[in-house]
Amino acid sequence: MAAQHTGKGARSGDSPDPTGRAADTADRALFDRTGLVQGRYGSAGPPDTGVKVFGRAWSAPVVVVPHPDRTRPGQERAAIRASAAAGLPAVVSTPPWSATPAGDGDGAGDGPPWSVAPAGDGVVPPWLDVTAVRDRRAARELAVRAQDAGFGALTLGLAPGPGPRPAAYWSVLATLRPVTSLPLLAAGTDTARDALRAVEAGADGVVASGLDRLPLIADAVGGAVPVLLDGGVRTGADLVVALALGADAVVLRPDTPGTEGAAPDLPGLVRDFARAMEFTGAGAVTDLGREVIRVQTAPADPAPAPVPPVPEAAPGPAPALRRTELHSALSDPVLDTMNFLNEVTFRYPDAISFAPGRPYDGFFDTEQVFTHARRYLDHLAERGHTPRQIRTALYQYGPTAGLIRDIIADSLRTDEGIDVPAEALVVTLGAQEAMLLALRALIGGPEDVLLVSSPCYVGIVGAARLLDIEVHPVEEREDGLACADVDAAARGLRARGKRPRVLYVLPDHANPSGNTLDLTTREELLRTAAHHGMLILEDSPYRMVSPGPRLPTLKALDRDRRVVHLGSFSKTVFPGARVGYVVADQPVSDDAGGTTLLAAELAKIKSMVTVNTPSLSQAAVAGALLAARGRVSEMNTDAAAYYGEAMRSVLRHLDLDLPADRRARLGVRWNEPAGGFFLSVRVPFRADEAALTRSAQQFGVIWTPMEHFHPGGGGRNGIRLSISYLTPAEIQEGTARLIRFIEAECAANERSGT
Numbered sequence: 001m002a003a004q005h006t007g008k009g010a011r012s013g014d015s016p017d018p019t020g021r022a023a024d025t026a027d028r029a030l031f032d033r034t035g036l037v038q039g040r041y042g043s044a045g046p047p048d049t050g051v052k053v054f055g056r057a058w059s060a061p062v063v064v065v066p067h068p069d070r071t072r073p074g075q076e077r078a079a080i081r082a083s084a085a086a087g088l089p090a091v092v093s094t095p096p097w098s099a100t101p102a103g104d105g106d107g108a109g110d111g112p113p114w115s116v117a118p119a120g121d122g123v124v125p126p127w128l129d130v131t132a133v134r135d136r137r138a139a140r141e142l143a144v145r146a147q148d149a150g151f152g153a154l155t156l157g158l159a160p161g162p163g164p165r166p167a168a169y170w171s172v173l174a175t176l177r178p179v180t181s182l183p184l185l186a187a188g189t190d191t192a193r194d195a196l197r198a199v200e201a202g203a204d205g206v207v208a209s210g211l212d213r214l215p216l217i218a219d220a221v222g223g224a225v226p227v228l229l230d231g232g233v234r235t236g237a238d239l240v241v242a243l244a245l246g247a248d249a250v251v252l253r254p255d256t257p258g259t260e261g262a263a264p265d266l267p268g269l270v271r272d273f274a275r276a277m278e279f280t281g282a283g284a285v286t287d288l289g290r291e292v293i294r295v296q297t298a299p300a301d302p303a304p305a306p307v308p309p310v311p312e313a314a315p316g317p318a319p320a321l322r323r324t325e326l327h328s329a330l331s332d333p334v335l336d337t338m339n340f341l342n343e344v345t346f347r348y349p350d351a352i353s354f355a356p357g358r359p360y361d362g363f364f365d366t367e368q369v370f371t372h373a374r375r376y377l378d379h380l381a382e383r384g385h386t387p388r389q390i391r392t393a394l395y396q397y398g399p400t401a402g403l404i405r406d407i408i409a410d411s412l413r414t415d416e417g418i419d420v421p422a423e424a425l426v427v428t429l430g431a432q433e434a435m436l437l438a439l440r441a442l443i444g445g446p447e448d449v450l451l452v453s454s455p456c457y458v459g460i461v462g463a464a465r466l467l468d469i470e471v472h473p474v475e476e477r478e479d480g481l482a483c484a485d486v487d488a489a490a491r492g493l494r495a496r497g498k499r500p501r502v503l504y505v506l507p508d509h510a511n512p513s514g515n516t517l518d519l520t521t522r523e524e525l526l527r528t529a530a531h532h533g534m535l536i537l538e539d540s541p542y543r544m545v546s547p548g549p550r551l552p553t554l555k556a557l558d559r560d561r562r563v564v565h566l567g568s569f570s571k572t573v574f575p576g577a578r579v580g581y582v583v584a585d586q587p588v589s590d591d592a593g594g595t596t597l598l599a600a601e602l603a604k605i606k607s608m609v610t611v612n613t614p615s616l617s618q619a620a621v622a623g624a625l626l627a628a629r630g631r632v633s634e635m636n637t638d639a640a641a642y643y644g645e646a647m648r649s650v651l652r653h654l655d656l657d658l659p660a661d662r663r664a665r666l667g668v669r670w671n672e673p674a675g676g677f678f679l680s681v682r683v684p685f686r687a688d689e690a691a692l693t694r695s696a697q698q699f700g701v702i703w704t705p706m707e708h709f710h711p712g713g714g715g716r717n718g719i720r721l722s723i724s725y726l727t728p729a730e731i732q733e734g735t736a737r738l739i740r741f742i743e744a745e746c747a748a749n750e751r752s753g754t
Contacts, residue, residue: 026232027210027211027212027233028232030211031232031233031234031241034241035294035347036240036279036292036346037293038279038280038281038346039280039281045283046278047274047277047283048284049061049270049285053226054152054153054183054226056089058087058088058124059270060086060088060270061243061250062088062249062250062252062266062269063091063250063251064080064082064089064090064254064266065091065251065253066079066080066090067253067254080126083266084126085266086267086270088266089125089152090127091129091155091158092128094130094142126152127155127158128146128154129154130172131156131158136171140179143179143182146180146182152183153182153185154176154183155207156176156186157186157188157207158185158187158207158230158251173201173203174201174202183204184204185204185206186205186206186207187209187230188207189206189207189213190210190213191216191217192216192217193220194206194217195221196220196221199221199224199225204225205225205227205228206227206228207228208228208229208231209230209231210230210231211229211232211241211245214229214245215246218245218246218247226248226249227246227247227248228249229247229249230250230251233250236272236275236276237272237346237347239276240273240276240277240292240293243288244289244291244292245293272349276346279346327466329462329468332462334461335462335465337462337708347696351696352701352733352737353702354704354720354723354726354734355704356724357511357722357724358725359545359574360639360724363642364574369620371623372622372627373619373620375622375624375626376404376623377394379622379623379626393615394616394619396615397611397612397615398613398618400426400603401427401599401606402425402613403427403615403618403622404618404621404625405422405423405425405426406422407622407625408422413630414630414631415633416552417552418553418555418583420583423597423600424599425581425583426582426602426603426606427579427580427618428579428581428582428606429578429580429613430579431568431570434566434580435463435566437605437609438537438564438582438584438602439460439467439469441602442501442502442535442564443467447498448469448499449469449471449499450470450472450501451472451486451489451493451500451502451503452473452503453474453476453506454473454474454475454710455512455513456473457506457511457709458709460539470498472500473711474489475712475714480513480515480516481515482521483524486503486528487528490528499533500532502536502537503529503535503536503537504537504539505536505539505554506539506541507522507540507551507553507554508540508542508543508550508553508675509674509678510678511542511676511677512709512720513671513680513720514673514678514679515673516676517551519551522552523557526558526562530560535562535564535586536554536562536563537563537566538564538565539566540553540566541571544571544633544635544636545572545639545643545677546644546674547644547674548644548674548675553565561586561587564582564584564586565582565583566580567580568580568581569621572636572639573621577617577621578617579621582599582602583599584599585599588600588601640675643723646723646728647679647723649723649731649732650679650721650735651672653736654670654681657738657739658742666684666742666743668681668682668742668746669682670682678721678722679720679721680718680720681703681719681721681742682717683718683742685746685748686717687706687716687717687718687719688705688707688716689705692704694741695741698744699737699740699744700737701734703720704719704720706718706720721738
């Protein structure tokens with residue numbers, strides 16, 4: 001055991017650390033690297049944050065340990081009262097470490113704090129820490145008086161101050177156990193062995209002294225007694241992480257500097273905890289397991305913090321798995337990027353976020369879903385379907401290639417000039433599944449290589465990694481992809497004995513750069529692909545939500561079926577439908593002389609992956625297309641105007657906050673997209689996740705590091721800004737904060753000489 005049981009993981013020979021700040025530093029590093037995984041489905045109502053520990057119901061799994069400050073004797077009492085009001089227990093210190101007054105609570109002297117134990121049904125009583133009581137007889141008497149006074153538990157080693165020496169620790173537990181029925185908790189638990197020994201000595205609960213120790217201690221105890229975590233918890237997301245790693249509750253040590261009587265904002269913490277639970281999809285505390293968290297790769301610092309360990313052998317019948325035994329793609333940082341992009345805004349809820357590339361949901365109306373579905377069902381009836389056939393179409397699996405291919409084909413013909421038969425389409429679960437199907441079908445062996453314009457959407461790189469496909473990035477220039485660079489990359493691959501098989505490109509308002517290919521480049525790109533025998537995988541989700549005239553898609557310009565076109569209704573109808581499509585009209589011949597379309601081959605793969613796209617989602621999308629007569633562009637006129645104005649507003653405020661002469665001196669520049677959701681900013685410092693953390697914490701603004709989008713490395717000095725989900729007021733304030741952050745980083749670079 002630790003020589004000093006401060007509850008904060010002190011080691012033999014350490015001096016007391018009543019603030020807990022030394023251990024908090026390591027815990028905070030781990031919490032900052034541990035993110036939450038967004039749940040696919042949430043609970044039916046608000047999450048239930050309540051728990052029951054030692055037979056008592058708490059509003060949340062939190063125990064408050066106020067720091068006794070003898071210069072402000074009312075401060076500890078204020079925290080204890082705030083805890084009781086919030087439905088949470090607090091730990092009272094015994095003299096000489098407690099500043100809580102004796103007697104009726106109005107004085108300022110030392111003494112047994114009996115008056116702070118509230119009475120009444122439903123009140124969560126405080127706990128009493130007996131760490132400072134070294135005399136065994138006095139400890140027994142104290143335990144008896146605490147039980148009579150209505151305290152809820154006794155703790156050893158949880159309050160600040162020097163605790164008993166290790167040799168005496170176990171005997172103190174044994175001394176207290178026979179004289180009280182109150183739960184006894186052993187704090188300062190550093191190892192699984194310590195935890196088991198504490199339980200054997202009579203402890204009813206143990207307190208792990210750090211996040212890195214928690215999983216092993218929780219697994220060793222195996223649910224026999226509650227396990228609490230002492231260390232580093234500040235936010236609701238931290239609380240979710242602790243519970244997911246095995247804690248039944250956490251110890252909160254609020255910093256309450258300032259005026260006498262200051263108290264922690266416990267209701268705010270409980271609300272933050274509920275939001276974090278909702279983000280993971282958890283309806284109750286018992287839903288929080290290790291699957292709701294992920295640990296980010298440590299930054300390249302001289303002394304990186306340790307990663308919370310996963311036990312080599314977990315309890316229960318399931319065998320332990322090691323990451324090295326799983327597919328190598330699961331260790332690739334690119335697979336963490338999607339979760340990072342989803343989570344980063346949530347981790348800093350008070351910051352203005354330029355990170356999420358999702359559509360503004362102010363255009364969505366819940367009733368529209370039902371209206372769209374009814375419109376499609378009426379369409380089926382108008383075409384002569386019987387009620388039984390309509391029911392089957394809605395409730396059954398449906399054809400793998402999709403129910404609404406004809407409606408999508410009509411829309412593409414009307415709105416995009418892409419004239420293909422319905423049989424050339426496969427309806428997919430968003431464009432992400434379309435990418436997976438296309439790559440799996442088109443990349444036939446290890447010599448086949450996928451080229452991507454870089455920076456590029458991380459979803460295509462992640463899909464390639466999962467399929468063991470080699471990815472070759474073609475770096476964009478500042479104005480976008482250059483055909484000469486594609487040609488050079490293809491020649492270089494052929495010189496290595498590789499086949500440049502597919503080029504993935506976003507021609508319109510690309511994610512993340514915001515660049516758009518001009519008409520000349522589009523036509524030249526088709527000629528370059530034909531010269532090298534390549535196919536082009538075209539992805540263009542932002543066309544219909546951008547203002548102004550649109551250039552033709554590569555597929556509309558395609559004369560020899562060289563383009564496989566990916567589409568999605570996530571930005572144009574609504575993301576929750578998860579409906580996309582792939583246009584694959586390339587003929588596929590076999591040795592027997594037969595010919596099919598590539599779409600039919602993709603459908604074979606889909607039948608083994610997702611079987612089909614949900615009929616209800618297809619019905620909602622089809623109804624929207626029918627109501628708009630297939631003209632998605634007209635359906636999104638208001639949305640396109642909104643996003644266009646948002647983009648212009650961001651560019652306008654950037655220019656006002658950092659005028660051209662000032663940004664030229666600093667070496668800052670940005671592009672000026674006419675549409676889409678994104679623009680890119682180049683800065684003279686490294687814009688990595690560490691810089692993002694400083695931006696969020698110190699300046700209250702969030703963005704996305706461009707290096708996430710460079711599969712071959714690069715983008716170290718790039719920032720992606722998303723304009724799609726902010727109000728005009730947030731844009732104005734957010735750009736001002738961003739420029740203050742950029743100027744501060746530039747100044748720091750100048751001072752350091754980098």
